[in-house]
Amino acid sequence: MHRSLLTTLIAIAAALGCAGQTRLDYAADADKAMAESRWADAETALLAALHSEPANPTNVMLVSNLGMAQFYQGKDEEALANLTDAVNISPRSVSIRENRAQVLTSLGRFEEADADYLTLLAADSTLYEPRFYHAMLALRTGQPETARTEIERLETMAPDRDETRIARATYCVSLGDYAAAIPLYTRIIENRPEAEYYGQRAFCRLMTQDLHGASEDIGEAITLDPTDPDLYLYRAVLRKLQYRPVDADEDARRAIAHGIDPKRAAPLLLNSK
Numbered sequence: 001m002h003r004s005l006l007t008t009l010i011a012i013a014a015a016l017g018c019a020g021q022t023r024l025d026y027a028a029d030a031d032k033a034m035a036e037s038r039w040a041d042a043e044t045a046l047l048a049a050l051h052s053e054p055a056n057p058t059n060v061m062l063v064s065n066l067g068m069a070q071f072y073q074g075k076d077e078e079a080l081a082n083l084t085d086a087v088n089i090s091p092r093s094v095s096i097r098e099n100r101a102q103v104l105t106s107l108g109r110f111e112e113a114d115a116d117y118l119t120l121l122a123a124d125s126t127l128y129e130p131r132f133y134h135a136m137l138a139l140r141t142g143q144p145e146t147a148r149t150e151i152e153r154l155e156t157m158a159p160d161r162d163e164t165r166i167a168r169a170t171y172c173v174s175l176g177d178y179a180a181a182i183p184l185y186t187r188i189i190e191n192r193p194e195a196e197y198y199g200q201r202a203f204c205r206l207m208t209q210d211l212h213g214a215s216e217d218i219g220e221a222i223t224l225d226p227t228d229p230d231l232y233l234y235r236a237v238l239r240k241l242q243y244r245p246v247d248a249d250e251d252a253r254r255a256i257a258h259g260i261d262p263k264r265a266a267p268l269l270l271n272s273k
Helices: 003-016 025-035 039-052 059-071 076-088 095-105 110-123 128-140 144-157 164-175 178-191 196-206 211-224 229-241 245-257 261-268
Strands: none
Touching: 003 059, 025 039, 025 059, 059 076, 059 095, 076 095, 095 110, 095 128, 095 164, 110 128, 128 144, 128 164, 144 164, 164 178, 164 196, 178 245, 196 211, 196 229, 229 245, 229 261, 245 261
16 A cells, blocks of 8 residues: 555544444445545545455455546546556456556556556457557557557447447548548437537538538537537537638637637637737
8 A cells, every 4th residue: 555545544544533434334435425426525435444444355446446536536646546556456357457547548648558458458358448448549649550450349349339339430530531420420429419429420510511410419519518618619610611700709719718729719710810
């Protein structure tokens, strides 16, 4: 157990005193808090559970969950330290190694994340999720042939899974084959009517000059998630293609206000230099 976690356990012991709860009670509290996305409460309960029975051999799963509770609070380095502890204790655990890979990916440490997925696939080539994320990382790091090979395997393993379609659609977009991606996103949206996928289909429709379809998708996506800056940028592009420069400028400024890089929006602004 690394020093920061040990120090925290000692501190929380003093704060809890004799609360009368058992390890199972704390673990149940943590499960409930995580199910409700109350990450700080989950962290506190998990630390209490670990302190209550520090020698329990099943604590490794609590440490893994602790890492994820910290990750969702933005405590990336603490999360990674705890998940690495958990991996060292239980190197064959699929869920623990997947959790660490997720954190490594968020930190931009793609090679290390991919190493975790490849370790899992070397132990069991039938695992779906590690292969999916391995394929997506290959796309993200500019390895199209690796991505293509892995996506073909996913299509053999589970052709009707949405994740398989997501991987294939992302691959098509990376090749500039937007027309091929559109029906894939349509199938995905049938099962997952989420802003992200409406936005992806809107982008593909913009690229294929289907302005009516893009307009409908952008409107639906903004209704579902009015905080996504990319959606306003897409709508700004749409307005510019519709010869509505003032409206394009307004949406470009909305995109900037919601966090888009101003350089991406600059070509859509009036009087931009």
